[in-house]
Amino acid sequence: MGRGNWGRWVIILAVALGSVWYLIPTYYSFFVLPKAQRNDEKVLQARLPRWAPSARHRLNLGLDLQGGIHMVMRVDTQTALQKRVERRGLQIVNYLRDQHIEGVTYAANPEKLELTLKAPDAATLDKVEKELKGFEDFTRVGRAPDALTYQLKDTQVSRFREDAVDQAMLVIRRRIDKWGVAEVDVRKMGTDSIQISLPGQQDPEEAKKLIGTTAQLEFRMVDEKSNHFSQLVAGHPPPADSGIRLVRTSGYEQLEGKDREQLLAYARQNVADNRQVLLQCVTAQAQGATCDSYLAYLVDKAVPLTGESLAGADASRSQTTNDFEVNLSFDTQGGVEFGKLTGDNVGRYMAIVLDDNVNSAPRINERIPNGRARITMGRGAGKTDEQAYQEAKNLELVLRAGALPAPVTVGEIRQVGASLGDELVRKGSLAAIVGLALVVAFMAVYYRKSGLIADVALILNGILILAGLALFNATLTLPGIAGFVLTLGIAVDANVLINERVREELAAGKSPRAAVDQGYDRAFWTIFDAHVTTLIAGFILLSTGTGPVRGFATSLIIGLVASLFTSIVVTRAITTYFVHGRGAQVSV
Amino acid sequence: MQILKHKTNIDFIGKRKPALFISTVLNLAILVGIAIFGFNFGVDFAGGTVVELKFDHPIRADEVRARAEKAQLHDVSVQGIGSSSDNSYLLRLGGVTQLTQESAVTAKQALEGLGGVTAFHADVQNGLINFRTAKKVDPDKVKEVVSGAGTGVKEVRSLGTAQGGGEDYQVVASGMADRITSAMAKGLAKPDFRVQRIDYVGPQVGNQLRNKGIAALLYAMLAILVYVAFRFDFKFGPGALLAMVHDVIMVSGYYLVSRREFNLTSIAVLLTITGYSINDTIVIYDRIREEMARYKGKPLPEIINIAVNDTLSRTILTSGVTALSLIGLLIFGVGEIWDFAMAMLVGIVVGTYSSVYIASPLTIWLDERAARKKAHGSAMKVRPA
Numbered sequence: 001m002g003r004g005n006w007g008r009w010v011i012i013l014a015v016a017l018g019s020v021w022y023l024i025p026t027y028y029s030f031f032v033l034p035k036a037q038r039n040d041e042k043v044l045q046a047r048l049p050r051w052a053p054s055a056r057h058r059l060n061l062g063l064d065l066q067g068g069i070h071m072v073m074r075v076d077t078q079t080a081l082q083k084r085v086e087r088r089g090l091q092i093v094n095y096l097r098d099q100h101i102e103g104v105t106y107a108a109n110p111e112k113l114e115l116t117l118k119a120p121d122a123a124t125l126d127k128v129e130k131e132l133k134g135f136e137d138f139t140r141v142g143r144a145p146d147a148l149t150y151q152l153k154d155t156q157v158s159r160f161r162e163d164a165v166d167q168a169m170l171v172i173r174r175r176i177d178k179w180g181v182a183e184v185d186v187r188k189m190g191t192d193s194i195q196i197s198l199p200g201q202q203d204p205e206e207a208k209k210l211i212g213t214t215a216q217l218e219f220r221m222v223d224e225k226s227n228h229f230s231q232l233v234a235g236h237p238p239p240a241d242s243g244i245r246l247v248r249t250s251g252y253e254q255l256e257g258k259d260r261e262q263l264l265a266y267a268r269q270n271v272a273d274n275r276q277v278l279l280q281c282v283t284a285q286a287q288g289a290t291c292d293s294y295l296a297y298l299v300d301k302a303v304p305l306t307g308e309s310l311a312g313a314d315a316s317r318s319q320t321t322n323d324f325e326v327n328l329s330f331d332t333q334g335g336v337e338f339g340k341l342t343g344d345n346v347g348r349y350m351a352i353v354l355d356d357n358v359n360s361a362p363r364i365n366e367r368i369p370n371g372r373a374r375i376t377m378g379r380g381a382g383k384t385d386e387q388a389y390q391e392a393k394n395l396e397l398v399l400r401a402g403a404l405p406a407p408v409t410v411g412e413i414r415q416v417g418a419s420l421g422d423e424l425v426r427k428g429s430l431a432a433i434v435g436l437a438l439v440v441a442f443m444a445v446y447y448r449k450s451g452l453i454a455d456v457a458l459i460l461n462g463i464l465i466l467a468g469l470a471l472f473n474a475t476l477t478l479p480g481i482a483g484f485v486l487t488l489g490i491a492v493d494a495n496v497l498i499n500e501r502v503r504e505e506l507a508a509g510k511s512p513r514a515a516v517d518q519g520y521d522r523a524f525w526t527i528f529d530a531h532v533t534t535l536i537a538g539f540i541l542l543s544t545g546t547g548p549v550r551g552f553a554t555s556l557i558i559g560l561v562a563s564l565f566t567s568i569v570v571t572r573a574i575t576t577y578f579v580h581g582r583g584a585q586v587s588v
Numbered sequence: 589m590q591i592l593k594h595k596t597n598i599d600f601i602g603k604r605k606p607a608l609f610i611s612t613v614l615n616l617a618i619l620v621g622i623a624i625f626g627f628n629f630g631v632d633f634a635g636g637t638v639v640e641l642k643f644d645h646p647i648r649a650d651e652v653r654a655r656a657e658k659a660q661l662h663d664v665s666v667q668g669i670g671s672s673s674d675n676s677y678l679l680r681l682g683g684v685t686q687l688t689q690e691s692a693v694t695a696k697q698a699l700e701g702l703g704g705v706t707a708f709h710a711d712v713q714n715g716l717i718n719f720r721t722a723k724k725v726d727p728d729k730v731k732e733v734v735s736g737a738g739t740g741v742k743e744v745r746s747l748g749t750a751q752g753g754g755e756d757y758q759v760v761a762s763g764m765a766d767r768i769t770s771a772m773a774k775g776l777a778k779p780d781f782r783v784q785r786i787d788y789v790g791p792q793v794g795n796q797l798r799n800k801g802i803a804a805l806l807y808a809m810l811a812i813l814v815y816v817a818f819r820f821d822f823k824f825g826p827g828a829l830l831a832m833v834h835d836v837i838m839v840s841g842y843y844l845v846s847r848r849e850f851n852l853t854s855i856a857v858l859l860t861i862t863g864y865s866i867n868d869t870i871v872i873y874d875r876i877r878e879e880m881a882r883y884k885g886k887p888l889p890e891i892i893n894i895a896v897n898d899t900l901s902r903t904i905l906t907s908g909v910t911a912l913s914l915i916g917l918l919i920f921g922v923g924e925i926w927d928f929a930m931a932m933l934v935g936i937v938v939g940t941y942s943s944v945y946i947a948s949p950l951t952i953w954l955d956e957r958a959a960r961k962k963a964h965g966s967a968m969k970v971r972p973a
Contacts, residue, residue, distance in 0.1 A: 072793055079718060079758070190796060276724075407745065407758060409716060413765075413788040420640070420784040427920045434916030442912055446905075479853055482917055482928050486860065489913030490867075493906040497871065500902040526874045529819055530867035536811045537863030541856060544804040549856050556860065 008573045015565070016460060019467035024048065025058040026470045038066075039199060059470045062477030062551050065425050067418030068199035074411040075168045075192050077161040082110035084160065085152055087306070089115050091337075092132070101127050113152040114141065122146075161192060168408055169194045193411055202417065217307025219341070220299040222349040222361050223275055224252035228298055229267070238266055247295070250361065252349065255296040256282075267296040276301045278351065280358035297358050299351050304341050309334020315392035324392040328373040335371020343367035428481040435485045436462065439492050447499050453574045454495035457566040461491045464562035465555060474558070477551030487559025490534065494567030498523045516579045520572050527567060531560050600896045601889045604949035611946060615834060618841035627843055630851030633798040635791030636682045637764035640784040641772065643675040652677050652772075659771030670922045676784065678923075679768050685715025686740040687761035692717065695759070698737035702729065706754055715761035720754045727757070734759055740767065763788060801855035805836065808862050816866070816873075823958070824873050827950035828866060831942040835865045838938040839931055848927050857931040864910075865939025868903050869947040875899050876948070888955050892948050907940045 028048055029038050037043045038061075045055035063070045089106035092115070096104050103120040115138065119125040122145065129148055132138065138150040165188060172194060173186045185197040229246055230253055238244035244257040244266055257263030260279060267277045280295040314327045330338050342350075342364050351361040352375075362375045440458060443451035465484055469476060476484075502519030510518065535557060542553035631638050641652075649666050656664045656679070667678045687695070692710035695717060699705050704722035711718070717734070727744035734741050740762035746755070765786045773779040789797075809832050817825040836858050843850045875895035883891060917929035 072790075074790065074792070076716070083756070193793065193796075407716075409760065409790075410763070410788070411790040411793040413763075413786060415783075415786040417782065417784045419782070420642075427922065428925070431916035431920040431925070434919060435913040436916075438912050438915055439909060442909065478925055479856060479928065482921075482925055482932075485913050485917055486910070486932065489910035490864070492909045492913070493867070496905045496909055497902060500905065504898070522878075526871055529815075529870045529874070532815060533812045533866045533870065534860070534863035536815060537808045537859045540804050540808045540811065541859050544800050544807075545852070545856065549852050552853075552856050 005573060005576065008569065012570055012573055015464070019460075019463050022053055022057055022467040022470050023059075023463070024052040025055050026466070028052075029055075029058050056473055057470050058473065059466060060473065060475045061421070061425070062475045062480065063197055063199055063414070064416050064478045065421045065428070065476065066199055067202065067416050067421040068197065069201045070412075070414040071196050071198070071410060072189060072412035073168075073172065073194045073196065073408045075161075075165045075194065076407040076409055077164045077192055079407055080164055081113055081152070081157060081160060082108070085110065085113050085115055088137070089117075092117070092135075096128060096131060099131055101131065104128060113157065115150045115152075116147050117150070118147045120146075165192055165194065172196065172408070194408070200418075202415070217310065218303045218353040219305040219338075220278075220303060220351045220353055221345055222252065222351050223298045223300060224349055226275070226298050227253060228271065228275070229253040229255050229296070232267070232269060236269065242266070250349070251363075253298070256293055257296070258293050260294050263294050263296055267298075271298070274301050275299065278353060278358045280360075295358075297351055297361060299353075299358075305334065305337055309337065315389070317389070324388045326375045326392050328375065330371040330373070332371065335369075338371060338373060339367060339369045342373070343369075424478050428478055432481055432485050432488075436488055439488060443492060443495070449578070450495075450499050450502070450575065453571050453578075454492060454499070454567075456574065457495065457571045458488060458491055460570060461559075461562050461566045462488060464566065465559045468558035468562060469555060472554075472558075474554045475551050476555070477549075479549060480551035480555045483552040483555035484559060487556055487563060490531075490560065491563035491567060493530070494523075494527045494563060495571055497527055498567065498571065513579050516572075516575050520568070520575075524568060527564070531564050535560050596897045596900050598897060598900075599893060600944055601893045601949065601952065604945060604952075607945040608949060611834060611942075614841070615837045618837050618844060621844050622840065625844065627840075627850035628847045629794075629798075630849035630854075631680065631787050631789045631794070632851040633794050633801075634682070635789050635794035636680060637768065638678055638680045638785075638787040639765050639768045640669070640676060640678050640786075641769075641781040642784050643677070643781045645780060646672075646675055647677075649677065652679070655774075656768075656771055659774045661768065661771045664768065679772075681764045681768060685712075685761040685763060686767060687712055687715045687717065691737065691739040694737040695734045695739050698733040699730070702733060715763075717759040717761070718756065719759070720756050722754055724755050725757070730757060730759060797852065801852065804855065805858055805862070808859050809833070809836075812862060812866055816870070820873055820877065823954050824947075824951055826954060827947035828869050828873075830950050831869050831939075831947040832862045832866060834942045834946050835861050835935060835939045838942075839935045842931055842934040846930075848931075851924075853924050853928050854931065857928055857935060860932070861935035861939060865935060865942060868907065868940050868943035871899055871902060871906075872896055872943055872948060873951075876951075889952050892952060896944055896948060903940055903943065907936050911936050 025044060025048060029044050032047060033040075033044060041055045044058070048055055086108045089108050093104055093106050096102075101119075101124060103124060105118045107116045107118070108114070109116065117125075117128055117132075119128055125143075125146065125148060129140070129143070132140070132148075132150065135150075137153055137156045139153050140148060141151045142149040169186060169188055173184075184199075185195075187195050189195040233246050233255075238257075242257060242259065242262055244255055244263055247254050247256045255263060255267050257266070264277065264279060271277055275298055278297050278299055280297060282293045282295055309330050310328060313329075316325060316327065317323070318325050329335075345364050346366060347364065349361045349363050352359045360375070436458070440455045443454045443458070445451070447454065462484075465487065468474075469480075498519055501523045502515050505515035505518045506512065538553050538556040538560065542550060542557065545553055643652075649668050653664075653666045656662075656666070661681070663682060665680045667680070669676050669678055687710065689712055692712060696705075696708050696710070699708065699717075699719055702721070702725055704725075705719055706722060707718075707720040709718045710716075727746060730744045731741045734744075739759075741759055742762040743760040745758040745760065765783075765788060769779070769783060772781060809829065812832065813825055813829050816828045839858055839861055842848075843854060872892075872895055875898060876892055879891045879895050879898075880888075883894075911933055914929045914933055917925055918933070921929055
């Protein structure tokens, strides 16, 4: 062995040992831990010896191999846009009225995202057009004698869509977090889809229900002056066994009852057309899952503000009063509207409504001008700090999670049962072992000693691929196993190329040593080119593929890099060792 | 041990014309076949619902089908997977939601029966009905009437009060998987099967996936072509490209003729084949380049013949060994993986063929054409003098 080869051997040894070292967490997760805890990183970390790599570096099984649900949610931005156009119509008409331009009406064309403003005369229409020049989200697309047509700008549409998807993704992530599923992967896919992986979950209907329900957040004014409820109780007393009673704990009339449907049906009787009854769920414990009773609110039917304008919500403890509070921030437009809403309604109560359920109804103490609002949590009835904090936290979550800007629908669901996953793992590994064994046997028979060298490289290659997958915390899928097998085939290819070349050089009468050197040198670029082209395909697959196919691309890429290393560096070192050593024979 | 004991001296290039002719005819036939018959698209691309059921007792495919028929599930396709002792079947239905053009009409009539419906829009692709009513309606009532009209309802959402007046609602139709499992369990005290797997792809997602797959394939070819042009003489580029196109078409032909499902895995196979089959082409090109340097002045066809012959045992061996590694997958792989291995095998065989018979001859043809043009060009120059 020449001196110059020492470096090469050190590298090979380091890579080989490093690979085995990196497979330790994977070994523990598959063969030491019970199956149920396989994905629990904390448990795994606790079990690993101190000198082992971090539990993060382990091979994961894809959803198709361990069972679970993969789903793609589509964000229905079109519906949300249509509603937005309508809402803007109302806002514009209100704005014009504030500018003393009267008599303007609007009609929305949801299909084209257009808004048509009608005015009683041409002079008013001119004024409208002038006023609306400053509006940045609409462009004028047409003018008739008595009407102006505006369309939502494309830039607005695409920004809205993007924001809607981002926001929906956050909401979904929070909902799943609340669900307590480990190892969830939520990511954006394309322009309007969100991809969710839920390993171990088995019921797609349950998952759809959890993720797909649209929560809609609204701010509505409580009608605290009305005596509707007291009149109702006086005029039509509630059934004695219903437990419905009139309460005034918050400073205005409310009804309380145990049964949701019964209370709602009762409270809704004779409600004025512009009013609506909504219920609040009351729980005795701060984090109770069930409602102990319900409170009925009489609120305005009009929705002056929705969660769409809300930019953020944070629960914290006030520095001055030591009370818990939730700080809200609105976007520019929402801030203006919120300022107007609060200014017009100082002293009244504003109901925060999520999915038609009142969450809370704080009192408006003053006009809130700058798009930042604070909801102070009450400290009545001997609430502990923890309870008060929990309430603030819950409200924060409702405000943030509630602002789902567009309905979401299920675009794709793939669910694999756990037993099928086990079967596929068994069959997949068997298939890989059989393929490997066939190739190893063939090489040994066909090329004898060189074949054995190639076999050593091949097995090292297999270990390298697994270690590479573990290092990058990659996911092994069923197509990934196929990719693993295929790259082993390609790795052998490289050795075949080299050995055939060496044979040719030997046949041309070269010495074994020269034949090996020339064989490797000449084959190098061929092998390199061949690997690069397949790598190109692999990377494109990785960037465009989803789910299991990405798993295939990952093992293909790692496998090709490993194959370059083993076929060019490892086998050469071994072969050179034999050629330069005793007898200088080469067996190809 | 050696496959080819002596150096071969087969005149590959001499037979290039019949080979090219046959290949061209075959490729055109496949393209025409795809245009006429189309692929058997899997749910990945066509959209739809696949449910894999494992029965706890032996059952024949026609019994499964009869059960579906009995429950008014007519267009479901039933396919056994794995060995017959697995008792596993794939049940596939075209739609993803229970909302169809027809059921949307009946649902509309049913909703109008509630009174006050001012607007109605059915989004059949996503299984959504949006409607507006003058007054608030009870979501449970909506669910009841729409279900009664033949569309299973998963959820009725209230979208709130419209600014122009009226209440907006959205009806989300149930998925087809529910329909399949309930149909199969109909009349049984307890289902005699287990749901192993559900695949459910919406048609819009399907279209997106398909377009992305085709785009990926084109990008890959382009990127590989750029690499080949950069590493080799540009005159090798068209040959390599044509070989890639040939391989993709031939493997597509396998999917066309075998009627195996064409899905995301198929795209992965096609991409891998474009990357892999170029390997043989590169081996031969490398050798051609080497021989060109060694035998300066020899005509290109002869050099190519030498190069192809010299690398023949390599070509056969490399492809053979890769094919060998797939055998395990062919024996133990079920469903998707068996399809993968089989298509890969086809790809390896046609890839090897195309390196010899497509890539090399095209290089010669281009070379000859360039030479003729050059000669022609110089003749032109001479004439005016």
